[in-house]
Amino acid sequence: xxxxxxxxxxxxxxxxxxxxxxxxxxxxxxxxxxxxxxxxxxxxxxxxxxxxxxxxxxxxxxxxxxxxxxxxxxxxxxxxxxxxxxxxxxxxxxxxxxxxxxxxxxxxxxxxxxxxxxxxxxxxxxxxxxxxxxxxxxxxxxxxxxxxxxxxxxxxxxxxxxxxxxxxxxxxxxxxxxxxxxxxxxxxxxxxxxxxxxxxxxxxxxxxxxxxxxxxxxxxxxxxxxxxxxxxxxxxxxxxxxxxxxxxxxxxxxxxxxxxxxxxxxxxxxxxxxxxxxxxxxxxxxxxxxxxxxxxxxxxxxxxxxxxxxxxxxxxxxxxxxxxxxxxxxxxxxxxxxxxxxxxxxxxxxxxxxxxxxxxxxxxxxxxxxxxxxxxxxxxxxxxxxxxxxxxxxxxxxxxx
Amino acid sequence: xxxxxxxxxxxxxxxxxxxxxxxxxxxxxxxxxxxxxxxxxxxxxxxxxxxxxxxxxxxxxxxxxxxxxxxxxxxxxxxxxxxxxxxxxxxxxxxxxxxxxxxxxxxxxxxxxxxxxxxxx
Numbered sequence: 001x002x003x004x005x006x007x008x009x010x011x012x013x014x015x016x017x018x019x020x021x022x023x024x025x026x027x028x029x030x031x032x033x034x035x036x037x038x039x040x041x042x043x044x045x046x047x048x049x050x051x052x053x054x055x056x057x058x059x060x061x062x063x064x065x066x067x068x069x070x071x072x073x074x075x076x077x078x079x080x081x082x083x084x085x086x087x088x089x090x091x092x093x094x095x096x097x098x099x100x101x102x103x104x105x106x107x108x109x110x111x112x113x114x115x116x117x118x119x120x121x122x123x124x125x126x127x128x129x130x131x132x133x134x135x136x137x138x139x140x141x142x143x144x145x146x147x148x149x150x151x152x153x154x155x156x157x158x159x160x161x162x163x164x165x166x167x168x169x170x171x172x173x174x175x176x177x178x179x180x181x182x183x184x185x186x187x188x189x190x191x192x193x194x195x196x197x198x199x200x201x202x203x204x205x206x207x208x209x210x211x212x213x214x215x216x217x218x219x220x221x222x223x224x225x226x227x228x229x230x231x232x233x234x235x236x237x238x239x240x241x242x243x244x245x246x247x248x249x250x251x252x253x254x255x256x257x258x259x260x261x262x263x264x265x266x267x268x269x270x271x272x273x274x275x276x277x278x279x280x281x282x283x284x285x286x287x288x289x290x291x292x293x294x295x296x297x298x299x300x301x302x303x304x305x306x307x308x309x310x311x312x313x314x315x316x317x318x319x320x321x322x323x324x325x326x327x328x329x330x331x332x333x334x335x336x337x338x339x340x341x342x343x344x345x346x347x348x349x350x351x352x353x354x355x356x357x358x359x360x361x362x363x364x365x366x367x368x369x370x371x372x373x374x375x376x377x378x379x380x381x382x383x384x385x386x387x388x389x390x391x392x393x394x395x396x397x398x399x400x401x
Numbered sequence: 402x403x404x405x406x407x408x409x410x411x412x413x414x415x416x417x418x419x420x421x422x423x424x425x426x427x428x429x430x431x432x433x434x435x436x437x438x439x440x441x442x443x444x445x446x447x448x449x450x451x452x453x454x455x456x457x458x459x460x461x462x463x464x465x466x467x468x469x470x471x472x473x474x475x476x477x478x479x480x481x482x483x484x485x486x487x488x489x490x491x492x493x494x495x496x497x498x499x500x501x502x503x504x505x506x507x508x509x510x511x512x513x514x515x516x517x518x519x520x521x522x
Contacts, residue, residue, distance in 0.1 A: 122414040130421050325425055325510045328418045332507050335412040336485055339456065 024063055069383060087369045094362040097355050104352035108345045115338045122334035129328050133321045140310075140317040147310055151303040162299055169292045176285035183278045190271045197264040204257045211249035218243035404521050405429040405446070409439040409453040409465060410483065419452060419483070422510045423517060436465025443475060450521035451480045452504070455491065463498045470499035479520035 150161045218239045225236035378398055385391050406428050410416050420430040431446065433439035435457040451469065455462035462482060469475045482495045482503040492503055504516055 119412065119414050123417055126414060126417045126421065133425075321425060322510070325422055328421050329510045329513070330507070331414055331418050335410075335415045336506055338412060339485055 021063065021067060024060070073384060083369045087366045090362050090366055094359050094366065097362070098359045101352050101355035101359060104348050104355070108348050111341045111345055115341050118334050118337060122331045126328050126331055129324045133324050136317045136320055140314050143313060144310055147306055151307065162303060166296055166299070169296065173285070173289045173292055176281070176288060180278060180281050180285055183274060183281065187271060187274055187278065190267055190274070193267050194264060194271065197260050197267070200260045201257060201264075204253045204260065207253040207256075208250055211246045211253060214246035214249070215243055218246060403427050403429045404449040405431060406517060406521060407439060407442065407446075407448050407451045408432045408483075409434075409436060409451065409457070409462070411435055411454060411457040415454065415483070419513065422513050425510075426514045426517070428517065428521070436460030436462065436468070439465055440468055443469065443472070445474065448475065448478055450517060451475075451478055452483050452517075453480060455482055455484045455495065463494055466495060466498040466500050481516060481520060 148160070221239035221242065222236050225232035225239055228235065378394065381394050382391060385394065406423055408416055408419050408423075408430060409432070410419070411434055416432045416434075420432055423430050431442055431448070433442050436453070437460040439451075439453070440460070453462045453465055457465075460468075462484070466480055466482075469478065469480060479501040480499065482492070482500050483506065484491065484503065485506045495503065501520060502516065504513060
């Protein structure tokens with residue numbers, strides 16, 4: 001304990017002890033001289049001086065011993081005070097460190113919870129993104145499949161709806177063309193019939209001419225038979241029969257002419273109507289073909305456009321998948337964050353263990369100080385007490401306390 | 402049937418995203434949560450390539466690589482380390498254990514697919 005740290009009464013006590021020590025010392029030196037100065041015998045004086053010095057030395061030794069004891073006690077008291085102060089200082093630090101150490105598991109648990117929640121969220125986001133890609137692809141696939149069934153895939157063996165429609169429409173146009181062709185052939189056949197009717201008429205004219213000439217011949221034969229008289233009667237009968245045949249031939253030719261003329265008129269009527277019909281059919285067929293071809297071209301255009309859009313949709317879907325793949329891949333930040341958090345948790349846990357160790361050591365030290373403090377006080381008192389009754393009181397107190 | 406890649410990582414999100422990228426590129430994927438789980442899943446399965454993390458509980462990546470290399474069936478199967486560790490010492494440790502290469506996180510899908518294409522032949 002430094003002087004500055006002492007209380008005034010302690011200082012006063014110490015100064016008194018020093019003065020007493022100095023006075024005692026001086027008295028111890030001077031006393032033998034004063035006391036022996038009265039002794040006459042040299043020997044006796046020396047003996048007396050030796051005895052007095054011996055007594056002085058014994059007293060001084062006792063005094064020094066007691067003074068050193070007091071100083072030691074004071075030193076111990078000072079140490080005790082310092083240690084008490086240290087213990088008092090250490091106590092809140094220990095409590096503080098202990099409290100801080102208790103916080104660390106809370107912090108690590110919080111970090112672990114953050115990691116868990118982030119991972120769960122990352123997984124959820126990843127799944128949702130993957131689901132988006134899957135659905136987009138499914139839609140693109142469905143659209144492509146539906147389009148394929150409608151428009152085909154461009155192959156020759158395709159049986160798409162549009163190909164079947166195209167074929168049906170082409171068949172209709174072909175049938176129209178065939179029908180016009182057949183009707184044209186019918187017209188040509190009619191023309192032959194009409195021509196044949198004209199030829200028949202010419203033959204009938206020839207028959208009529210033959211009948212007329214035969215009639216004239218029969219008439220001349222009848223005249224010649226009349227000139228021959230009775231010998232010509234039989235010949236006249238033959239000539240008359242020939243004339244009758246000629247008349248019948250003429251009547252038959254007339255009937256044929258009339259019939260042929262009627263047939264010719266009818267055929268011409270049909271021909272005219274057919275010709276008109278074929279002209280209209282050709283025009284309609286041509287018009288239908290144009291319409292069908294236009295329609296087919298439009299269908300092809302639409303198919304081409306839809307196909308282009310579907311291709312674009314497919315490309316967009318793939319681009320989307322790629323972008324989402326990049327997003328999902330970028331979710332690896334979560335794993336990096338997790339590892340970094342783990343790298344925070346590990347030293348925190350280590351720090352906690354160190355804090356606990358320090359706390360334990362500080363507590364242990366504090367306990368030892370208290371223990372020592374108690375022991376040293378008892379020891380100090382015991383050494384200070386000179387009477388047995390004082391020691392008895394001390395023992396009693398320690399025993400009960 | 403596509404080529405099969407085994408992914409070993411204790412992070413569910415990492416397994417998910419690597420699987421997603423690989424499946425998207427046409428690969429079949431088997432995943433495992435650590436080296437021990439991966440060893441039980443290997444067990445005779447035909448694998449074209451292994452992608453493994455290094456820091457994992459129970460059995461870490463380095464030990465797993467060593468055990469794979471000790472299995473005659475997978476002596477030459479390419480093993481790529483997937484890790485945030487970019488230190489040369491860690492790579493060397495992995496290579497000495499028998500790893501064929503590494504991918505440092507974070508990586509892009511293209512980087513991942515490129516390296517898988519390179520190894521999973």
